[in-house]
Amino acid sequence: MPLEFLIALTALLPFAVAAFPFDKGGDDEDASDDVVEDETEIGGEDMILPIEEDDADPATEEGTGDGTPEDITGEAETEAPGDTAEEDTSGIDTHTTIGSDGDDTLSGSETGDTLFGGAGGDVIYGFAGSDSIDAGSGADYAEGGSGGDTIAGGAGADTVMGGSGDDLLWGSDAEGDDGEADLLIGGSGDDTLTLGAGDLGLGGAGADRFVLADGAVIEDFDEAEDMVVFTYEGDIAPEIVSQVAGPSGLVVTLDNGASVTLVGRSAPITSHSVAFLGAAA
Structure with a gap:
């Protein structure tokens, strides 16, 4: 081989090495994978990656839980607890679940939840935490569980x-009576039950307040700790005109014609267990 050719080949060798780096045992691809895996598992918490595919099924709006707050709309199905977790300003996880226009079963979590049943005969469980439940229209069953809950049955029995x-x-909602016969059970604790015409209230253990306008029935009134609160329209509070066993x-x-039935009681109630509340103008 001519000497001039060897000299020229030697001069080109560094460029060939730069273009084709030595193999390090074939682990380059695995090493790259290890880096990506480390990025997504720091501290066991969700991270927002530069590029992330949304694998949610558009028919159900259910994803794999990437930490993004969202509301879930059910289609006559059971929602798993905590599917819609988001964090409020106090640092406590809250959850919002929205039902469909059909018969839904909605479940909360171990923290405070907001649950909307929508139309249809829904079954709603708040579980632990201070829950806010609006059952919506239809004959619904709503149970708050432990914690100080706010529950409105909505239209329907x-x-x-x-x-x-x-x-x-509330048997109906905070705006007024729907005329349907609702059953309200306070459970343990100092509860406030707002009853409409035809509603039945059981306060349970604790000092309970039964707020009503007319025609309600109280199953377990205890004068030692419970109170009946009559609401009324106008400027002048009504008075009790009769108590008949x-x-x-x-x-x-009352003198305005409103009444309440206290089941199992025969002795008249005294003034310290009755109050009157004027309706807001």
């Missing part, structure tokens, strides 16, 4: 249970 804790319960219990009637 509903069963509303507070559970343990100081609960606020009958087969169904004591019927307390």
Whole structure:
């Protein structure tokens, strides 16, 4: 081989080495994978990656849980607890679950939840934490579980249970009576049950307040700790005009015609267990 050719080949060798680096045992691809894996598992918490595919099924709007807050709309199905976790300003996880126009079963989590049943006959469980439940229209069953819960049955003949804790319960909604016969059960704790015409209230253990306008029935009134609160329209509070014991219990009637039945009671109630609340103008 001519000497001139060897000299020229030697001069080109560094460029050949730069273009084709030596193999390091074939682990380059694995090493790259290890780097990506480390990026997604720091501290066991979710991270936002530069590029991430959304593998949610558009028919169900259910993803794999990438930490992004979202509301879930059910289609007559059971929602798993904590599917829609988001963090409020206090640092406590909250969850929002929204039902469909059908018959849904919605479940909360071990922290405070917001649950909307929507139309249809829904079954809703808040579980632990201070929950806010709006069952919506239809004959619903709503149970708050432990914690101080706020539950509105909505339109329809509903069963509303507070559970343990100081609960606020409505048979219909906070705006007024829907005329349907609802069952409200406070459970343990100092509960407030707002009853409409034809509603039945059971306060359970604790000092309970039964707020009503007319025609409600109270199953377990205890004068030693419970209170009946009559709401009224106008500027002048009504007065009790009669207390009559009958087969169904004591019927307390006001001078405006409103009444309440206290089941299992025959003795008249005293003024310290009755209050009057004027409706907001």
